[in-house]
Amino acid sequence: MLGAFVMCPREAWFMSRAISPEEDNYFLTVGRLIHEESYLYMSLKEIEIEGAKIDFVTEKNGEVIVAEIKKSSKSVESAEIQLIYYMEKLKEIGINLTGQLRFPTEKKIISITFDEEKERFLHSKIAELSKVISFEVPPKIVETSYCKKCGFQSLCFS
Known part of the structure; x- marks a missing residue:
């Protein structure tokens, strides 16, 4: 929900009400396939914490790496705030690690370090998200280029 909030507060509001995106949305399908088919050669473990699924956790040279896989950079x-959230949750239970944003179709990896600045950014976004999901009605539509690919498009533009 936090990652969605960065892209579109309205989408996060829908998610907070357990309103699901259209399952047959082409872009969601492609994203799922990229997640399932990328990095099959690696020994990866998807884990779940507090209702969130971390794409994979692995170890390399004694270092724990947590990663978020996305279709596009x-x-x-949005991907970074999601990863920072996961990193904070794992740090709370004593796991220090390195984060990676992975974009397999672009053959791109961005390393993320959890520091005080990222922690402050995370908490400010969580506060903003909490405010938005407390609204009785969804936030107004703010049309962006992201809307064309959104699984909630029919809720906003029909």
Whole structure:
């Protein structure tokens, strides 16, 4: 929900009400396939914490790496906030690690370090998200280029 909030507060509001995106959305399907088919050669473990699924956790040279896999780096801010959230949750239970944003179709990996600045950014976004999901009605539509690919498009534009 936090990653969605960065892209579109309205989408996060829908998610907070357990309103699901259209399952047959082409872009969601492609994203699922990229997640399932990428990095099959690696020994990866998807894990779940507090209702969130981390794409994979692995170890390399004694270092724990947690990663988020995305179709495109166009939504890097959304992917980063999601990863920072996971990193904080794992740090709370005593797991220190390195984060990676992975964009397999672009053959791109961005390393993320959890520091005080990222922690402050995370908490400010969580506060903003909490405010938005407390609204009785969804936030107004703010049309962006992201809307064309959104699984909630029919809720906003029909």
